[in-house]
Amino acid sequence: MTEIISSSDLHLYYGKKEALKGINLTLHKNELTTLIGPSGCGKSTFLRCLNRMNDLIPGVTINGSVLYHGEDIYSPKEDVVNLRKEIGMVFQQPNPFPFSIYENVAFGLRLKGEKNKKVIDEIVEKSLQKAAVWDDVKDKLHQSALGLSGGQQQRVCIARVLAVDPGVILLDEPTSALDPISTGKIEEMLFTLKENYSLVMVTHSMGQASRISDRTAFFLDGHLIEYNETKKIFINPKQKETEDYISGKFG
Ligand SMILES: Nc1ncnc2c1ncn2[C@@H]1O[C@H](COP(=O)(O)OP(=O)(O)OP(=O)(O)O)[C@@H](O)[C@H]1O
Ligand SMILES: [Mg+2]
Numbered sequence: 001m002t003e004i005i006s007s008s009d010l011h012l013y014y015g016k017k018e019a020l021k022g023i024n025l026t027l028h029k030n031e032l033t034t035l036i037g038p039s040g041c042g043k044s045t046f047l048r049c050l051n052r053m054n055d056l057i058p059g060v061t062i063n064g065s066v067l068y069h070g071e072d073i074y075s076p077k078e079d080v081v082n083l084r085k086e087i088g089m090v091f092q093q094p095n096p097f098p099f100s101i102y103e104n105v106a107f108g109l110r111l112k113g114e115k116n117k118k119v120i121d122e123i124v125e126k127s128l129q130k131a132a133v134w135d136d137v138k139d140k141l142h143q144s145a146l147g148l149s150g151g152q153q154q155r156v157c158i159a160r161v162l163a164v165d166p167g168v169i170l171l172d173e174p175t176s177a178l179d180p181i182s183t184g185k186i187e188e189m190l191f192t193l194k195e196n197y198s199l200v201m202v203t204h205s206m207g208q209a210s211r212i213s214d215r216t217a218f219f220l221d222g223h224l225i226e227y228n229e230t231k232k233i234f235i236n237p238k239q240k241e242t243e244d245y246i247s248g249k250f251g
């Protein structure tokens with residue numbers, strides 16, 4: 001059991017509104033952690049704190065700390081561009097760039113200054129394979145990514161994150177815009193990615209959380225109510241609010 005990210009007494013304000021009210025949460029390496037809770041409870045806000053995506057929103061104040069491998073990512077020394085490569089993000093709506101499939105996945109490598117075509121070819125192929133979309137796209141790598149189905153686009157977006165060799169992948173409801181078959185493929189893929197990466201995923205699907213995650217954190221109104229191994233959360237929750245939420249009484 002190794003810690004990879006740890007938040008301590010993390011508070012976040014949008015203007016005067018406190019959206020995170022002191023979150024203490026430690027995420028583990030090579031695990032998939034899911035964040036659950038009703039709409040507006042702060043799941044996406046917390047996820048965005050982990051790679052400083054909230055820095056981009058005007059009027060945000062953040063107190064407390066987030067350690068990645070023991071280093072405070074909010075320290076003034078932090079290289080935020082590098083942090084976002086190390087801790088990559090996948091969004092609810094697939095958001096490929098309006099380029100070819102190949103160029104989408106090569107994007108981060110080109111940004112890093114990689115010029116060797118053979119190296120780029122190899123990483124593009126490997127990343128698309130890991131994202132379980134290689135067979136779908138190998139004969140049309142130079143066609144626009146926008147011509148793919150939503151599920152294929154989402155897997156290309158995951159390949160784009162994998163290509164820069166992150167340690168952690170954040171996913172905000174990555175399958176909620178997709179059909180059940182694409183969702184199943186992505187769940188299977190995320191399950192295998194755990195071997196080499198640490199994953200944090202927001203989901204509204206209790207089924208999805210219990211199928212593929214190791215640990216589950218339940219948020220309510222800016223508080224972390226309960227955090228434990230997924231089976232314990234679903235079979236024997238300690239808090240009444242958790243039980244009510246997972247049994248569908250609210251949210
Ligand atoms: N950019 C923003 N500016 C102001 N308030 C915001 C902003 N983003 C989120 N909030 C508020 O912060 C609270 C937490 O929002 P957040 O998006 O983190 O919730 P969530 O748990 O991800 O909800 P959902 O399940 O609907 O995605 C909500 O009250 C929301 O209205
Ligand atoms: Mg959200």
